[in-house]
Amino acid sequence: MTPLFEFNRKLFGSLYQRRRIIWALAIRELKVRYKGSLLGFFWTFMNPLILMVIYSVVFTSIFKTNISHYEVYVFSGILMWNAISGCLNDGAACIVQNTALITKAALPPEIFPIKVVLTHFLNYLLTLPLLFGFSLLRGLSPTFYSLQLFFLIPIAMFFMLSIVLGISVLGAFYRDIQYLVNTLSFALFFTIPVTYPISILPEKLQKVLMLSPLTQLIQMNAEAVFFGKIINTGILIATLCMTVIFIIISLMIVRKFHTRIAERI
Amino acid sequence: MINLERINKSFDLRYQRDDFTLKEAFVRFLSYSLHWLKFIDLREPPQYENFDQKLEQESFSPIINVLKNISLTIDRGETVAIIGRNGCGKSTLLKLIAGIYFQDSGKMEIDGRISPLIELGAGFHPEFSGRENVFVNGQILGLSKAYLKKRYEEIVEFAGIEQFMDSPVRVYSSGMYMRLAFSVAVNVDPDILLIDEILGVGDSDFQHKCQKKLDEFKSEKKTIILVTHDLDKVRSWATRVIYLKSGEIVFDGPPAEATKIYQKDVDSERQKDDLSDTQIFFSSYPELESSVKWGKVCQVEGQTSEEKMCKILELNPEYPGLHMVFDHRIISIGENLIFRLLNKEETITLFEKNVTLRVSSYESLSNSENEFYKLDCPDLSNLAQEEYHLLVISQTTHHQGIIILKFNLIIHQDENQRGLINLPFKIGVQNDSPV
Structure with missing residues (x-):
């Protein structure tokens, strides 16, 4: 096997060479989403909007949550979660779905996880104005702390990429990874503070949940756009460390399977 | 350059399929580790569902060397x-x-x-x-x-x-x-x-x-x-x-x-493809065991294994005329054949008749598992005591006119065999020139 460093140098080289293709494919993916109906773009908001309404009704009237602007909190969380779960679910299937481009057009398989992450976070960016518009509507004006998203989103993208890269390659070899990831991401939804602020949980449980990098991402996102404060540096460093660990694992998986991907799909 | x-370059067929799943990999991993830890006893190593078994049954290698x-x-x-x-x-x-x-x-x-x-x-x-x-x-x-x-x-x-x-x-x-x-x-x-x-x-x-x-x-x-x-x-x-x-x-x-x-x-x-279809290609015509008598099952000897398996011939005493039994493998010659009798010099066709090859389970060949095809040939009882040429010819579009059998037929009076069959003649087959 090629030495790790040499392999990665080549891999990154070939991916960098194709950066424009990745971009073009991501843009095309977004266009597909917003195509087909006049209200195409509107429909992608419908899902988080409806979820937001449901959660707001359920949690404020039944569970009597008394956080001010609960609906804005839920909405911001759902938008971020949609990007994360979208990355996970599409990531597991992305290499298999692009068989033709890999085996016929000779594109390296690793560009597809990058495309998936790029697509979902571009989508997230496109929905941000709606979030800010909505919070203004509810009488909550966005603060300058939202500008932290400028580095938070890239960090979130790198973290998601570090996971999706490995999942996508494994998903090409074991087809049922897709179902596993779907189910897991559904389960994970309840461990992350989307429908509730993490502060309502007991301290111990908070500490355990905060170990999950997905919780960290959601929490940082909430701090930036909802709570309006400086992102907790401890969490930020933890996420960065996780990213490094996962990217190393993913690159090892990629190196192990890289040469056989095209044959198995 | x-x-x-x-x-x-080789491909491993075991992985070239849709149902290679994590579930299978996990089950395999689990059973191996349990076996290793002596929790369970695997008499035989765990197998991928169906596929390994199929490989074993058909005994072909899962590794294909492409280059x-x-x-x-x-x-x-x-x-x-x-x-x-x-x-x-x-x-x-x-x-x-x-x-x-x-x-x-x-x-x-x-x-x-x-x-x-x-x-x-x-x-x-x-x-x-x-x-x-x-x-x-x-x-x-x-x-x-x-x-x-x-x-x-x-x-x-x-x-x-x-x-x-x-x-x-x-x-x-x-x-x-x-x-x-x-x-x-x-x-x-x-x-x-x-x-x-x-x-x-x-x-x-x-x-x-x-x-x-x-x-x-x-x-x-x-x-x-x-x-x-x-x-x-x-x-x-x-x-x-x-x-x-x-x-x-x-x-x-x-x-x-x-x-x-x-x-x-x-x-x-x-x-070669065409011929493996028919399996009736002879470098020379097959030779019957010498002095074939009625009622005897005999293998037509060919020079190669392909020729050997291609037909079995029986001359049946129960019926007047010739009775031939073919191994099923030559069925691609078609069901409708032409039976043609010529004089010794092969100059005159004495008679020609369409005959049918029919499926038959043949008692005298009962130990064999093969299906056989029976060719009912015309009654030859009116023939004079002479030497003849006998041909069986295929009629399918692919093998139009291909001669499947060619015999030298010698008919003569024989006291010993007269009671057995209505027709007092015996068949001898001569080596013939290649096609």
């Missing part, structure tokens, strides 16, 4: 055609060079930018217009957006489908689709062009345009590697031909010679 040294020890050097500016029958490894070789597949062993050095045109329009999205697809597909092929913008009009004109550029490609006819895809593809500017069976798109006018484009590439001294079955194109266009046969290079050299060898191979293979 492309340099391949002792390249080997065996391929070494070749292709210089800049060469136009190389790779020919060979289906499954010989042509496309695999091309995909190795393109960097889609990776060799198991061996060394590969490639110097220059490669454009693989393995399938046209692989990056087309059905929902998008021709215009959008030109840009995305062009970028997939490695062209810049600015370059595509500059060449856009030219691409559309080359494809000749101006009025459809704003419709989604899903409404295109397959011809239009391919023409657009090809028009984008020819704009690539590589050092090495890999082409897999994609020429043959569109009408003759478009074909002509394509050919001109490819000639341009050739005159620009680009290296072109082409996989094709079109021998005319190979002869007229390639400067060198590599003939692959089950993963090995059989011939590497000038087109005229290569196509000749290939054609010869194909012809002889086809002949």
